[in-house]
Amino acid sequence: MPELPEVETTCNGIRPFLQKQTISRICVRQKQLRWLVPVKTLQEKLVGQQVVSVKRRAKYILIELPSGHLIIHLGMSGCLRILPKGTPLQKHDHFDCEFNNLILRYNDPRRFGAILWHDPNQTLPQLSHLGPEPLESAFTPTYLYQAAKRHRTCVKTLIMNQKIVVGVGNIYASESLFLARVHPLTPANQLSLVQCQRIQRAVQKILTQAIQQGGTTLKDFKQSDGKPGYFALKLKVYDKAGKPCSRCHTPIQSIRLAQRATYFCPHCQSYRHSSAKR
DNA sequence: CGAAACTCCTGAGCGC
DNA sequence: TGCGCTCAGGAGTTTC
Numbered sequence: 567m568p569e570l571p572e573v574e575t576t577c578n579g580i581r582p583f584l585q586k587q588t589i590s591r592i593c594v595r596q597k598q599l600r601w602l603v604p605v606k607t608l609q610e611k612l613v614g615q616q617v618v619s620v621k622r623r624a625k626y627i628l629i630e631l632p633s634g635h636l637i638i639h640l641g642m643s644g645c646l647r648i649l650p651k652g653t654p655l656q657k658h659d660h661f662d663c664e665f666n667n668l669i670l671r672y673n674d675p676r677r678f679g680a681i682l683w684h685d686p687n688q689t690l691p692q693l694s695h696l697g698p699e700p701l702e703s704a705f706t707p708t709y710l711y712q713a714a715k716r717h718r719t720c721v722k723t724l725i726m727n728q729k730i731v732v733g734v735g736n737i738y739a740s741e742s743l744f745l746a747r748v749h750p751l752t753p754a755n756q757l758s759l760v761q762c763q764r765i766q767r768a769v770q771k772i773l774t775q776a777i778q779q780g781g782t783t784l785k786d787f788k789q790s791d792g793k794p795g796y797f798a799l800k801l802k803v804y805d806k807a808g809k810p811c812s813r814c815h816t817p818i819q820s821i822r823l824a825q826r827a828t829y830f831c832p833h834c835q836s837y838r839h840s841s842a843k844r
Numbered sequence: 845c846g847a848a849a850c851t852c853c854t855g856a857g858c859g860c
Numbered sequence: 861t862g863c864g865c866t867c868a869g870g871a872g873t874t875t876c
Contacts, residue, residue: 600871625870641867643854658854664856676853678870691874717848728871734870767875784869804869822847827868 568640570700570733572787573625573775576646579790580670581620584646585628587665588616594681596660600641601692603679610638611683612663624696624732634685636663639691641678645788647671685818697731702770705731707763714754714762720758722750723824725769734769735781737804740829742768744803749823749835751830775800803829 568576576608582663594605615631622628627646629636638646648670649796661672662682672681684690698704699715713730714721724741734742743750746768748761757765781787781795784805789795802812807820816833 572869598853639870641853641871674853675855676851676868676870716847723847726870780867787869790876825850 567610567788568625568644569735569738570622570625571738571797572781573627573640573733574777575781575789576640576794577622577627580809581646583668584617584620584665586616586841589613589631589663590667591662591664593662593664594660595655595662596658596677597661599674599677600639600682601682603681603683605633607683608636608681624728625735626693626700626735628684634683637677637680637682637690638672638682639682639692640678641674641676641680643676644672644674644679646790647673647788652669659683660818692780693774695729697727697729698730700733700773705766705770707759707766709761710766711757711762714757717754719754720750720823721748721752721754726752726826731759731769733773734827736749736826737784737801738769738772738776741802742772744830744835745772747834749837750767750823750830752837781799803831805829829838
Protein backbone atom coordinates (compact mmCIF):
# COMPACT_ATOMS: atom_id res chain seq x y z
CA MET A 567 0.00 0.00 0.00
CA PRO A 568 2.52 2.56 0.89
CA GLU A 569 3.52 4.52 -2.17
CA LEU A 570 5.21 7.92 -2.01
CA PRO A 571 2.28 9.85 -0.45
CA GLU A 572 1.84 7.27 2.31
CA VAL A 573 5.56 7.34 3.10
CA GLU A 574 5.59 11.15 3.04
CA THR A 575 2.54 11.21 5.34
CA THR A 576 4.27 8.82 7.72
CA CYS A 577 7.45 10.93 7.75
CA ASN A 578 5.51 14.11 8.44
CA GLY A 579 3.59 12.35 11.19
CA ILE A 580 6.55 11.02 13.11
CA ARG A 581 9.02 13.90 12.55
CA PRO A 582 7.76 16.31 15.25
CA PHE A 583 7.92 13.56 17.87
CA LEU A 584 11.39 12.31 17.02
CA GLN A 585 13.47 15.38 16.33
CA LYS A 586 16.30 15.77 18.88
CA GLN A 587 15.04 12.75 20.81
CA THR A 588 17.59 10.22 22.04
CA ILE A 589 17.15 6.51 21.39
CA SER A 590 17.19 4.63 24.69
CA ARG A 591 16.49 1.09 23.57
CA ILE A 592 15.57 -1.00 20.55
CA CYS A 593 13.66 -4.24 20.32
CA VAL A 594 13.44 -6.62 17.37
CA ARG A 595 10.74 -9.29 17.63
CA GLN A 596 10.68 -10.58 14.06
CA LYS A 597 13.89 -11.07 12.13
CA GLN A 598 12.30 -12.42 8.98
CA LEU A 599 11.70 -9.16 7.20
CA ARG A 600 12.73 -8.47 3.63
CA TRP A 601 16.01 -7.14 4.96
CA LEU A 602 17.02 -6.57 8.52
CA VAL A 603 20.35 -5.32 9.78
CA PRO A 604 21.90 -7.59 12.42
CA VAL A 605 20.38 -6.67 15.78
CA LYS A 606 23.87 -6.17 17.21
CA THR A 607 24.59 -3.53 14.57
CA LEU A 608 21.33 -1.77 15.37
CA GLN A 609 22.16 -1.75 19.08
CA GLU A 610 25.62 -0.35 18.46
CA LYS A 611 24.61 2.30 15.95
CA LEU A 612 21.31 3.47 17.43
CA VAL A 613 21.25 3.37 21.22
CA GLY A 614 22.29 6.67 22.81
CA GLN A 615 22.09 8.54 19.51
CA GLN A 616 20.02 11.68 18.97
CA VAL A 617 17.76 12.05 15.93
CA VAL A 618 19.01 14.82 13.64
CA SER A 619 16.25 14.71 11.03
CA VAL A 620 13.52 12.55 9.47
CA LYS A 621 13.54 12.50 5.67
CA ARG A 622 12.17 10.53 2.76
CA ARG A 623 13.91 9.21 -0.35
CA ALA A 624 11.68 7.34 -2.80
CA LYS A 625 9.59 5.03 -0.58
CA TYR A 626 12.29 4.81 2.11
CA ILE A 627 12.09 6.63 5.45
CA LEU A 628 15.47 7.98 6.52
CA ILE A 629 16.01 8.71 10.19
CA GLU A 630 19.25 10.63 10.36
CA LEU A 631 21.56 10.09 13.32
CA PRO A 632 25.01 11.62 13.80
CA SER A 633 26.70 8.43 12.57
CA GLY A 634 24.40 7.48 9.67
CA HIS A 635 20.82 6.72 8.75
CA LEU A 636 18.29 4.25 10.09
CA ILE A 637 16.28 3.34 7.00
CA ILE A 638 12.78 1.91 7.09
CA HIS A 639 10.78 0.62 4.14
CA LEU A 640 7.10 -0.12 4.73
CA GLY A 641 6.84 -2.74 2.00
CA MET A 642 3.23 -3.49 1.09
CA SER A 643 1.64 -3.53 4.51
CA GLY A 644 3.95 -1.80 6.97
CA CYS A 645 3.14 1.14 9.18
CA LEU A 646 4.97 3.20 11.79
CA ARG A 647 3.20 4.52 14.85
CA ILE A 648 4.17 6.88 17.65
CA LEU A 649 2.90 5.39 20.90
CA PRO A 650 3.23 6.01 24.64
CA LYS A 651 5.72 3.80 26.43
CA GLY A 652 4.17 0.59 27.67
CA THR A 653 1.53 0.34 24.92
CA PRO A 654 0.55 -3.34 24.68
CA LEU A 655 1.78 -5.24 21.66
CA GLN A 656 -0.43 -6.12 18.75
CA LYS A 657 -0.01 -8.86 16.19
CA HIS A 658 2.85 -8.16 13.74
CA ASP A 659 4.55 -5.49 15.87
CA HIS A 660 8.05 -6.43 14.71
CA PHE A 661 10.29 -3.57 15.77
CA ASP A 662 10.41 -0.89 18.47
CA CYS A 663 12.70 2.09 18.71
CA GLU A 664 12.29 3.52 22.20
CA PHE A 665 12.89 7.12 23.21
CA ASN A 666 12.50 8.77 26.61
CA ASN A 667 8.73 8.95 26.70
CA LEU A 668 7.57 7.27 23.52
CA ILE A 669 7.99 4.35 21.16
CA LEU A 670 8.34 4.33 17.40
CA ARG A 671 6.68 1.00 16.57
CA TYR A 672 6.84 -0.84 13.26
CA ASN A 673 3.97 -3.17 12.34
CA ASP A 674 3.94 -5.20 9.12
CA PRO A 675 1.64 -8.21 8.56
CA ARG A 676 3.15 -9.25 5.23
CA ARG A 677 6.75 -8.63 6.27
CA PHE A 678 7.78 -7.20 2.91
CA GLY A 679 9.25 -4.21 4.67
CA ALA A 680 12.81 -3.59 5.72
CA ILE A 681 15.00 -2.07 8.42
CA LEU A 682 18.42 -1.04 7.22
CA TRP A 683 21.45 0.84 8.44
CA HIS A 684 23.18 3.23 6.07
CA ASP A 685 26.77 4.02 6.88
CA PRO A 686 27.60 7.34 5.19
CA ASN A 687 30.93 5.95 4.00
CA GLN A 688 29.33 3.09 2.14
CA THR A 689 26.83 2.92 -0.68
CA LEU A 690 23.56 1.23 0.10
CA PRO A 691 22.45 -0.78 -2.96
CA GLN A 692 18.79 -0.04 -2.27
CA LEU A 693 19.39 3.70 -2.51
CA SER A 694 21.81 3.80 -5.41
CA HIS A 695 20.25 3.46 -8.89
CA LEU A 696 17.11 5.28 -7.78
CA GLY A 697 15.61 7.69 -10.30
CA PRO A 698 14.68 11.32 -9.58
CA GLU A 699 12.01 12.34 -7.11
CA PRO A 700 8.75 13.03 -8.97
CA LEU A 701 8.12 16.28 -7.10
CA GLU A 702 11.59 17.71 -7.64
CA SER A 703 12.95 19.73 -10.53
CA ALA A 704 14.91 16.90 -12.16
CA PHE A 705 11.67 15.18 -13.19
CA THR A 706 10.87 17.17 -16.33
CA PRO A 707 8.87 16.27 -19.45
CA THR A 708 12.11 16.14 -21.45
CA TYR A 709 13.75 13.82 -18.92
CA LEU A 710 10.74 11.48 -19.06
CA TYR A 711 10.66 11.60 -22.86
CA GLN A 712 14.36 10.74 -23.15
CA ALA A 713 14.02 7.92 -20.62
CA ALA A 714 10.90 6.55 -22.32
CA LYS A 715 12.65 6.36 -25.67
CA ARG A 716 15.03 3.73 -24.31
CA HIS A 717 12.25 1.35 -23.24
CA ARG A 718 9.93 -0.89 -25.20
CA THR A 719 7.81 -1.73 -22.16
CA CYS A 720 4.40 -0.11 -21.70
CA VAL A 721 4.03 3.30 -20.11
CA LYS A 722 2.43 2.04 -16.90
CA THR A 723 5.32 -0.31 -16.19
CA LEU A 724 7.72 2.51 -17.10
CA ILE A 725 6.41 5.01 -14.55
CA MET A 726 6.39 2.32 -11.87
CA ASN A 727 10.07 1.61 -12.54
CA GLN A 728 11.97 3.18 -9.63
CA LYS A 729 15.03 3.69 -11.84
CA ILE A 730 12.99 6.00 -14.08
CA VAL A 731 11.13 7.90 -11.38
CA VAL A 732 10.60 6.92 -7.75
CA GLY A 733 7.50 6.74 -5.61
CA VAL A 734 4.82 5.83 -8.17
CA GLY A 735 3.19 2.56 -7.21
CA ASN A 736 0.31 0.63 -8.71
CA ILE A 737 -2.53 2.86 -7.52
CA TYR A 738 -1.06 6.20 -8.52
CA ALA A 739 0.21 4.84 -11.84
CA SER A 740 -3.37 4.09 -12.94
CA GLU A 741 -4.65 7.38 -11.53
CA SER A 742 -1.91 9.45 -13.16
CA LEU A 743 -2.43 7.90 -16.60
CA PHE A 744 -6.17 8.54 -16.35
CA LEU A 745 -5.54 12.19 -15.58
CA ALA A 746 -2.99 12.37 -18.41
CA ARG A 747 -5.42 10.64 -20.79
CA VAL A 748 -2.80 8.11 -21.86
CA HIS A 749 -3.61 4.42 -22.35
CA PRO A 750 -1.61 2.28 -19.88
CA LEU A 751 -0.53 -0.13 -22.65
CA THR A 752 1.05 2.57 -24.79
CA PRO A 753 4.63 1.48 -25.58
CA ALA A 754 7.02 3.82 -23.74
CA ASN A 755 9.16 4.43 -26.81
CA GLN A 756 6.11 5.60 -28.77
CA LEU A 757 5.18 8.38 -26.34
CA SER A 758 5.27 11.90 -27.71
CA LEU A 759 6.87 14.77 -25.82
CA VAL A 760 3.39 16.23 -25.36
CA GLN A 761 2.20 13.00 -23.77
CA CYS A 762 5.25 12.90 -21.52
CA GLN A 763 4.45 16.43 -20.44
CA ARG A 764 0.88 15.41 -19.58
CA ILE A 765 2.12 12.35 -17.67
CA GLN A 766 4.73 14.35 -15.75
CA ARG A 767 2.15 16.95 -14.73
CA ALA A 768 -0.43 14.30 -13.85
CA VAL A 769 2.02 12.34 -11.66
CA GLN A 770 2.93 15.52 -9.79
CA LYS A 771 -0.68 16.59 -9.35
CA ILE A 772 -1.91 13.18 -8.18
CA LEU A 773 0.95 12.69 -5.72
CA THR A 774 0.60 16.22 -4.34
CA GLN A 775 -3.14 15.81 -3.83
CA ALA A 776 -2.66 12.41 -2.21
CA ILE A 777 -0.12 13.85 0.25
CA GLN A 778 -2.58 16.61 1.15
CA GLN A 779 -5.24 13.96 1.84
CA GLY A 780 -2.91 11.91 4.04
CA GLY A 781 -2.40 9.12 1.52
CA THR A 782 -4.73 6.36 0.39
CA THR A 783 -6.24 3.82 2.75
CA LEU A 784 -7.66 0.82 0.90
CA LYS A 785 -7.45 -1.83 3.56
CA ASP A 786 -4.96 -1.24 6.27
CA PHE A 787 -2.85 1.86 5.74
CA LYS A 788 -2.76 4.07 8.80
CA GLN A 789 -1.07 7.40 9.32
CA SER A 790 1.32 7.54 12.26
CA ASP A 791 -1.49 8.76 14.52
CA GLY A 792 -3.65 5.78 13.52
CA LYS A 793 -6.03 7.67 11.24
CA PRO A 794 -6.69 6.46 7.70
CA GLY A 795 -5.69 8.42 4.58
CA TYR A 796 -8.49 10.08 2.70
CA PHE A 797 -7.27 10.00 -0.90
CA ALA A 798 -9.22 6.76 -1.45
CA LEU A 799 -12.29 8.98 -1.76
CA LYS A 800 -10.67 10.79 -4.68
CA LEU A 801 -9.65 7.77 -6.73
CA LYS A 802 -11.07 7.97 -10.25
CA VAL A 803 -10.22 4.58 -11.75
CA TYR A 804 -8.36 2.38 -9.24
CA ASP A 805 -10.60 -0.51 -8.14
CA LYS A 806 -13.52 1.00 -10.13
CA ALA A 807 -13.94 -1.72 -12.77
CA GLY A 808 -17.37 -1.48 -14.40
CA LYS A 809 -18.20 1.84 -12.76
CA PRO A 810 -18.84 4.86 -14.98
CA CYS A 811 -15.89 7.07 -15.84
CA SER A 812 -16.18 10.37 -13.96
CA ARG A 813 -15.47 12.23 -17.19
CA CYS A 814 -17.43 10.38 -19.92
CA HIS A 815 -19.46 7.66 -18.10
CA THR A 816 -17.92 4.83 -20.12
CA PRO A 817 -17.42 1.81 -17.81
CA ILE A 818 -13.90 1.65 -16.36
CA GLN A 819 -11.98 -1.35 -17.63
CA SER A 820 -9.55 -3.50 -15.68
CA ILE A 821 -6.72 -5.55 -17.11
CA ARG A 822 -3.72 -7.37 -15.68
CA LEU A 823 -0.44 -5.88 -16.65
CA ALA A 824 2.87 -7.29 -15.43
CA GLN A 825 0.92 -9.18 -12.74
CA ARG A 826 -0.69 -5.97 -11.51
CA ALA A 827 -4.29 -4.82 -11.58
CA THR A 828 -4.57 -1.90 -13.99
CA TYR A 829 -7.57 0.38 -14.45
CA PHE A 830 -8.38 2.85 -17.20
CA CYS A 831 -11.21 4.45 -19.17
CA PRO A 832 -11.23 2.91 -22.67
CA HIS A 833 -12.74 6.10 -24.09
CA CYS A 834 -10.74 8.88 -22.39
CA GLN A 835 -7.51 6.90 -22.60
CA SER A 836 -7.95 5.32 -26.02
CA TYR A 837 -4.91 5.12 -28.28
CA ARG A 838 -6.76 7.40 -30.68
CA HIS A 839 -7.12 10.11 -28.04
CA SER A 840 -3.67 9.47 -26.64
CA SER A 841 -1.86 9.89 -29.92
CA ALA A 842 -3.80 12.99 -30.90
CA LYS A 843 -1.99 16.20 -30.09
CA ARG A 844 -3.91 18.26 -27.65
C1' DC B 845 21.59 -5.20 -21.85
C1' DG B 846 16.10 -5.11 -21.19
C1' DA B 847 11.69 -7.40 -20.25
C1' DA B 848 8.86 -10.43 -17.87
C1' DA B 849 8.14 -13.97 -14.54
C1' DC B 850 9.03 -15.31 -9.94
C1' DT B 851 9.66 -14.66 -5.11
C1' DC B 852 9.05 -13.41 -0.13
C1' DC B 853 4.48 -13.36 3.66
C1' DT B 854 -0.21 -12.84 5.90
C1' DG B 855 -4.96 -11.82 5.58
C1' DA B 856 -9.31 -10.69 3.34
C1' DG B 857 -12.90 -12.08 0.42
C1' DC B 858 -15.15 -15.21 -2.39
C1' DG B 859 -17.57 -19.62 -4.01
C1' DC B 860 -19.00 -23.93 -2.70
C1' DT C 861 -18.92 -22.66 9.66
C1' DG C 862 -15.19 -23.95 7.10
C1' DC C 863 -12.24 -25.12 3.46
C1' DG C 864 -9.53 -23.92 -0.58
C1' DC C 865 -8.68 -20.71 -3.90
C1' DT C 866 -7.34 -15.97 -5.62
C1' DC C 867 -5.78 -11.62 -4.87
C1' DA C 868 -3.38 -7.52 -2.58
C1' DG C 869 -0.49 -1.41 -2.69
C1' DG C 870 6.88 -3.48 -3.45
C1' DA C 871 10.91 -4.53 -5.54
C1' DG C 872 15.15 -7.49 -5.87
C1' DT C 873 16.41 -11.75 -8.24
C1' DT C 874 16.17 -15.01 -11.84
C1' DT C 875 15.43 -16.41 -16.45
C1' DC C 876 15.20 -15.80 -21.24
